[in-house]
Amino acid sequence: MSFESLGLSAELLRAITEQGYDKPTPIQSQAIPVILQGKDILGGAQTGTGKTAGFTLPMLQLLSKYAKDKGPRPVRALILTPTRELAAQVSESVKTYGKYLSLKSAVIFGGVGISQQTAALRQGVDILVATPGRLLDHANQNNVNLSRIEILVLDEADRMLDMGFIHDVRKILKLLTQKRQNLLFSATYSDEIKKLADSLLHSPVIIEVARRNTSAELVEQLVHPVDREQKSKLLSHLIRSQSWRQVLVFTRTKHGANRLAEKLGKDGIKADAIHGNKSQGARTRALVGFKDGSISVLVATDIAARGLDIDQLPHVVNFELPNVPEDYVHRIGRTGRAGSTGKAVSLVCIDEHKLLCDIERLIRREIPKEVVPGYEPDPSIKAEPIPNGRNARPKMGCGSRSRSPKPAQPLRGSSHSFKKP
Ligand code: AMP
Numbered sequence: 423m424s425f426e427s428l429g430l431s432a433e434l435l436r437a438i439t440e441q442g443y444d445k446p447t448p449i450q451s452q453a454i455p456v457i458l459q460g461k462d463i464l465g466g467a468q469t470g471t472g473k474t475a476g477f478t479l480p481m482l483q484l485l486s487k488y489a490k491d492k493g494p495r496p497v498r499a500l501i502l503t504p505t506r507e508l509a510a511q512v513s514e515s516v517k518t519y520g521k522y523l524s525l526k527s528a529v530i531f532g533g534v535g536i537s538q539q540t541a542a543l544r545q546g547v548d549i550l551v552a553t554p555g556r557l558l559d560h561a562n563q564n565n566v567n568l569s570r571i572e573i574l575v576l577d578e579a580d581r582m583l584d585m586g587f588i589h590d591v592r593k594i595l596k597l598l599t600q601k602r603q604n605l606l607f608s609a610t611y612s613d614e615i616k617k618l619a620d621s622l623l624h625s626p627v628i629i630e631v632a633r634r635n636t637s638a639e640l641v642e643q644l645v646h647p648v649d650r651e652q653k654s655k656l657l658s659h660l661i662r663s664q665s666w667r668q669v670l671v672f673t674r675t676k677h678g679a680n681r682l683a684e685k686l687g688k689d690g691i692k693a694d695a696i697h698g699n700k701s702q703g704a705r706t707r708a709l710v711g712f713k714d715g716s717i718s719v720l721v722a723t724d725i726a727a728r729g730l731d732i733d734q735l736p737h738v739v740n741f742e743l744p745n746v747p748e749d750y751v752h753r754i755g756r757t758g759r760a761g762s763t764g765k766a767v768s769l770v771c772i773d774e775h776k777l778l779c780d781i782e783r784l785i786r787r788e789i790p791k792e793v794v795p796g797y798e799p800d801p802s803i804k805a806e807p808i809p810n811g812r813n814a815r816p817k818m819g820c821g822s823r824s825r826s827p828k829p830a831q832p833l834r835g836s837s838h839s840f841k842k843p
Pocket of ligand 1: 442443444445446447468469471472473474
């Protein structure tokens with residue numbers, strides 16, 4: 423399968439060639455022809471599959487049929503994303519692939535000044551990439567008219583719901599025309615996504631692609647049992663003794679991310695934190711530093727890490743286990759380079775044994791445990807409750823009487839299928 427055979431225009435093919443893409447990814451070869459036919463899509467795909475080009479390329483082609491060369495124009499396509507980072511990345515893709523077309527695009531998200539965005543909107547754009555909250559602010563201030571949207575994309579819809587944006591999304595949907603093409607992408611398929619898909623999509627074509635690796639395949643997983651207070655020392659030890667160069671570390675809270683980045687810094691390890699309280703500039707700088715190797719450890723909260731185009735990392739560390747077991751699978755899915763295994767290491771203290779059990783039940787395997795000499799847990803330390811977490815369990819080991827969590831919904835690349843809504 424080639425990009426030419428998908429029916430894309432010469433301008434788009436030129437931009438694709440410049441990107442060095444030889445052939446479409448599975449989501450692209452499935453989604454592009456369907457979108458070009460004007461159909462709605464329910465796409466089971468996540469970051470890293472090439473989904474952005476999968477919806478951006480046909481969208482650009484459809485819009486360019488009736489593109490205006492000059493003057494103000496109504497917004498004709500809206501791409502909603504859960505995070506600022508994802509909005510920025512998608513907007514870059516729109517610009518890259520649309521380089522030889524005369525369509526205009528803009529990106530709007532919170533955390534930065536509003537006036538530049540207002541000016542861009544007033545000049546008129548064909549394609550708007552936005553996070554829901556800031557888009558509503560603009561809509562409420564009459565900076566943008568969404569009544570002429572022909573194509574709506576909800577990217578990472580499951581994240582959008584997880585992050586509590588459903589009300590904002592529903593408010594935005596009310597501002598759009600009824601007659602439009604809808605493309606919904608989600609890595610998981612929950613009852614909420616089904617409800618949203620049912621209310622939004624008309625006879626959608628279902629497209630699902632597997633993630634590149636799953637917890638059971640390319641990721642080597644390991645748990646280091648350790649005391650709560652020893653975790654940061656153990657992490658510094660692991661990074662130094664094993665010469666880890668690019669490590670994404672997950673903490674449960676923003677405050678915890680800052681504290682850990684500072685502690686690692688004091689241990690002579692170049693680290694930075696990325697989370698929602700950081701300015702957009704600081705987040706971008708941290709990400710750039712991490713990608714170019716000047717920062718070797720990026721400490722992130724789950725929400726901040728969502729949508730970041732940083733996967734295929736050699737090491738992911740769960741400094742703290744996530745409260746939601748599915749997040750573990752999302753976190754460790756960031757590791758694994760093409761053809762070689764990635765390593766996901768979890769530092770687990772006594773407070774987190776219940777969380778570990780839930781994770782093991784979800785992934786249907788026991789994760790090997792390895793105590794690092796010098797960091798043996800002190801058996802006299804008692805479990806403490808985790809804020810907003812689940813109850814701690816006194817012993818390592820799950821026990822047979824414990825109740826199973828809700829059965830796993832189709833996880834990224836699991837064997838479950840993405841069923842028709
Ligand atoms: P996405 O899943 O949209 O976040 O894309 C993941 C990465 O794959 C991005 O860095 C894209 O530039 C890259 N990419 C997208 N399509 C292709 C393709 N057909 N061939 C090679 N790389 C691609």
